[in-house]
Amino acid sequence: MTNERRDFIKKTSLAGIGAAIAVPSIASADSKKxxxxxxxxxxxxxxxxxxxxxxxxxxxxxxxxxxxxxxxxxxxxxxxxxxxxxxxxxxxxxxxxxxxxxxxxxxxxxxxxxxxxxxxxxxxxxxxxxxxxxxxxxxxxxxxxxxxxxxxxxxxxxxxxQMTGWFKKEIKDVKDLDGLRMRVPGLAGKVLEQLGVSVKLLPGGEIFPALERGVIDAAEFVGPFQDRRMGFQKAAKFYYTTGWGExxxxxxxxxxxxxxxxxxxxxxxxxxxxxxxxxxxxxxxxxxxNSEALEDLVKNQGVEAKTLPDSVIEKLRELTFVTYAKLTANDPLVKKVHESYFAFKAMHDDWQNKSEEVVMTKLSS
Amino acid sequence: MTNERRDFIKKTSLAGIGAAIAVPSIASADSKKxxxxxxxxxxxxxxxxxxxxxxxxxxxxxxxxxxxxxxxxxxxxxxxxxxxxxxxxxxxxxxxxxxxxxxxxxxxxxxxxxxxxxxxxxxxxxxxxxxxxxxxxxxxxxxxxxxxxxxxxxxxxxxxxQMTGWFKKEIKDVKDLDGLRMRVPGLAGKVLEQLGVSVKLLPGGEIFPALERGVIDAAEFVGPFQDRRMGFQKAAKFYYTTGWGExxxxxxxxxxxxxxxxxxxxxxxxxxxxxxxxxxxxxxxxxxxNSEALEDLVKNQGVEAKTLPDSVIEKLRELTFVTYAKLTANDPLVKKVHESYFAFKAMHDDWQNKSEEVVMTKLSS
CATH class of the missing domain: 3.40.190.170 (Bacterial extracellular solute-binding protein, family 7)
Incomplete structure (x- = not known):
């Protein structure tokens, strides 16, 4: 496994360099076009x-x-x-x-x-x-x-x-997601549906009024800076920061x-x-x-920035990988991309757990 | 404080953009030079x-x-x-x-x-x-x-x-650093000296033989990929990954x-x-x-990749900031740079603790 991985890095590195530092073109007629x-x-x-x-x-x-x-x-x-x-x-x-x-x-x-x-x-x-x-x-x-x-x-x-999103009510358990009407596009939406979330696909401009009027109970958008511009903090106070979806x-x-x-x-x-x-x-x-905006939201605008409970994260993880299994099953190219991505991730996680994670958990103030 | 920070980001952002997207030059005599x-x-x-x-x-x-x-x-x-x-x-x-x-x-x-x-x-x-x-x-x-x-x-x-470095013996306590002869340049060396480390300044090529022959007991270089090329794993088995110095x-x-x-x-x-x-x-x-090299070092070359004990980290932190206080005291420009850096860090840490840190501690496998 290790040797294979090493070869894999070597090959793709060399391919990358070759492509990137191609010999400069000789000035041609094209160069003035x-x-x-x-x-x-x-x-x-x-x-x-x-x-x-x-x-x-x-x-x-x-x-x-x-x-x-x-x-x-x-x-x-x-x-x-x-x-x-x-x-x-x-x-x-x-x-x-x-x-x-x-x-x-x-x-x-x-x-x-x-x-x-x-x-x-x-x-x-x-x-x-x-x-x-x-x-x-x-x-x-x-x-x-x-x-x-x-x-x-x-x-x-x-x-x-990116953040999990804005919620009007606290999420203490997987059950709290059941029946929630939430604006959340893409794959995260497909996973949340399996927990009883009623997924609403609204364009950016329609999210705030829907959240404010109670047409939806929760909304995912981007992160603190972009979200604050939309005014979501005026309609929901629980900001779940756990970026599982993105x-x-x-x-x-x-x-x-x-x-x-x-x-x-x-x-x-x-x-x-x-x-x-x-x-x-x-x-x-x-x-x-995002650094500036999150500080402002929490200190000045009464937002509670929270991580999802571990039990919710574990359930989301389980359902996400069930969803991947379905979506990759019938297409060899999709499967190949999925496997390349997660094989690289497994190797990179081991390194990151010993480098960046230590910086964040043990060295930061 | 928050508003000041916001203005700070705005001003520097705008300055950055202005500088970066200057109007393209009109083709001049120079353009053929x-x-x-x-x-x-x-x-x-x-x-x-x-x-x-x-x-x-x-x-x-x-x-x-x-x-x-x-x-x-x-x-x-x-x-x-x-x-x-x-x-x-x-x-x-x-x-x-x-x-x-x-x-x-x-x-x-x-x-x-x-x-x-x-x-x-x-x-x-x-x-x-x-x-x-x-x-x-x-x-x-x-x-x-x-x-x-x-x-x-x-x-x-x-x-x-970057890593703390290679050690022949395990570091269980601050006392284990006392008397250690270590190759470690720069500010990290100045801090370690205060814990009794005898700092040796050796060029890259001389580190391995010195470590192997026991002229030094420990050595800091870069990270797994570059360190493995130097062969340090053949002379020391404890690899402290805690990147406090860099x-x-x-x-x-x-x-x-x-x-x-x-x-x-x-x-x-x-x-x-x-x-x-x-x-x-x-x-x-x-x-x-580094991902590939660390996996190889641990799985195939008998290296123990470890984090420093918390007590050692806390002592290093304390002495590092005492050192900063001395080095910034008599130079207003150095002080200005130091304060700008650590004010930005404080704000960024709050964000990072809720974003990247959660990804690493709660979402990674």
Whole structure:
């Protein structure tokens, strides 16, 4: 097992390096050519982190223009401005639009494998996710999953740990979830349904009024900074911070492969590097903003920030893995992605338990 | 306090964005100019992470050449090939060399403030460090500290958590440190001396023979991947993983300011972005490699990976902060950096205790 793992790291590391440090292109006719691209977004105008602010789609486009000295100009269209919010994947796949900004798990209806490149319930945090993507075979699997769609996905941001969500009443036991009406999309919703939660799929703007008027009893969104902007603290006081559903959440920059092939090598390298810069910058911005926002919510706005009871966590874990077993059973590629992800996680957990976890539990004040 | 903190984040965030997304330069005469630069390195040829491999100095130089389509070519000289290992700062400061790769804490003899931009005993991990540098005022302070030297420092890598080190005998109590001869440089060494440790400053290549022959009883180096290459596991079996001395460790790309000013805006943006890519890539490579190496050391090489006893951690913490008080007392700029760092840490710890720590303690297998 250990030797296999070592080989695995070696092979994928070398593959990664080879791809990344390809010999610079010799200046060609192409190097003077300019490109005008369009990027759509799953998120609307003014959404911090996703459409505005450091590391966001608008930052990415400005930065690519700056690094290419204007040779690649990407016009950014927040959701709804050119096409509806969730039509970016098909538009990029067809090539009517060159790029889309969002999260790969929005495309889980096309293949459940897309889940693993955004957020994995009971999965890895930022460190583990990026180590897997870059040096554990994750990016190669992402390429394989997206090949039939003629697109490439790049990691271009990370919110860090997302919260379980806002609850009007305290959760003391698994039974307290039974009958709860909760806004919670995706895989976390599928798991919670098995505990009797009535899952409501509401767009961002409709969550606060629904929570305030009692149409729903609980809501999951992102983290302290984004959640505070929505005003959830005025409608629910119990904030469960246990990030079981999204221990990290990767932003996706989606690119049409034919359009990609027309770019000179130096511009391709710039696009990839700016995506990496946005990945780190987005995480750092989230960490700084969430730190400030959580302190404010707890100290000034009467919010109780709590972890879920262990009994609830254990039940969620059990049901999550039952759900994975069903969703991976009939698709060999999904199974392959799942197994690669969790094999890497097992190895990384052992290291992390002895490094980052010790820093947090024994060294922090 | 909370409102002040909020303003602090807002101001530094906006400053950061302003600096980062400056309007792209209009193509000028400069945009066709080519540059030939030299980069020295604090580490020798073949040092993984620092001089070779993903995110290292050699990767950085190749990547800059690729993104600039050959307009900026940086020739990389590992330690000793052009100048001795630790003369990079002065050479870059004088402008005889444009860049140096290493760690800012090597320059702590010039100003103790340099310590805070690499690794801080009882300080922050990767997430906190980068949030402080990018959005907590850290980079601005780094610029201020380096201004008199005519240089700029950029974060360009991170090893993640580094280990306490290798010990021939178990450490059960503070008394077990008394009289120990240990290779441990920097601030951690100053703290350990106060517990009776006899600190030995040995270059990397001399550590293994000294440990094997019993000239020293213990040695601190980096982490599992780099340490295993040195063979320490063949000379000492107790591996203390508690990263109190370096909860994260930032790689520095040092740049002469006059040389920097000659670069067109697009090339400056490329250099900064490649440094950010190396920062993330270095961390990911460390995480992947350390995971594999620690598993191998424990399962196949008879190493005992242990955390320090709580009583030892508490004594180290106490003495570390006594040491900080002495080192910051007589220099207002050092004090300002120290206070900025630990104020940000206090706020970030509260968030991290409720997010990443929960992921590690309650969600990981």
């Amino acid at each position: 300019t490109f005008r691209w369009k990027m759509t977004n799953c998120y609307g105008a003014g959404a911090p982190f996703y459409s505005t602010g450091p590391g966001s789609a608008s930052y990415f486009c400005k930065r690519v223009e700056e690094l290419t000295d204007g040779r690649l100009r990407i016009k950014h269209y927040p959701a709804g401005e050119l096409i509806p919010a969730m039509e970016g994947f098909d538009a990029v796949s067809k090539g009517t639009i060159e790029m889309n900004w969002g999260n790969s798990f929005f495309w889980a209806g096309k293949t459940f494998a897309a889940q693993y490149f955004t957020a994995v319930p009971f999965g890895m945090n930022f460190q583990g996710t990026n180590a897997w993507l870059q040096f554990g075979g994750g990016q190669e699997l992402w390429d394989e999953v997206y090949k039939p769609f003629n697109v490439i996905g790049l990691a271009a941001g990370n919110t860090g740990v 221990p990290s959440n990767t932003t996706e920059c989606l690119i049409n492969k034919d359009a990609w092939a027309t770019l000179p090598k130096d511009i391709q390298a710039i696009v990839k590097t700016v995506a990496a810069e946005c990945n780190l910058m987005g995480l750092s911005w989230s960490e700084a903003n | 080519t540059f030939r630069w030299k980069m020295t390195n604090c580490y020798g040829a073949g040092a993984p992470f620092y001089s070779t491999g993903p995110g290292s100095a050699s990767y950085f130089c190749k990547r800059v050449e690729e993104l600039t389509d050959g307009r900026l070519r940086i020739k990389h000289y590992p330690a000793g090939e052009l100048i001795p290992a630790m003369e990079g700062f002065d050479a870059v400061s004088k402008g005889t060399i444009e860049m140096n790769w290493g760690n800012s804490f090597f320059w702590a003899g010039k100003t103790f403030a340099a310590q805070y931009f690499t690794a801080v005993p009882f300080g922050m991990n990767f997430q906190g460090t980068n949030a402080w540098l990018q959005f907590g005022g850290g980079q601005e302070l780094w610029d201020e500290v380096y201004k008199p030297f005519n240089v700029i420092g950029l974060a360009a890598g991170n090893t993640g958590v 909860p994260s460790n930032t790689t520095e790309c040092l740049i002469n300011k006059d040389a920097w000013a000659t670069l067109p805006k697009d090339i400056q943006a490329i250099v900064k972005t490649v440094a950010a890519e190396c920062n993330l890539m270095g961390l990911s490579w460390s995480e992947a490699n």
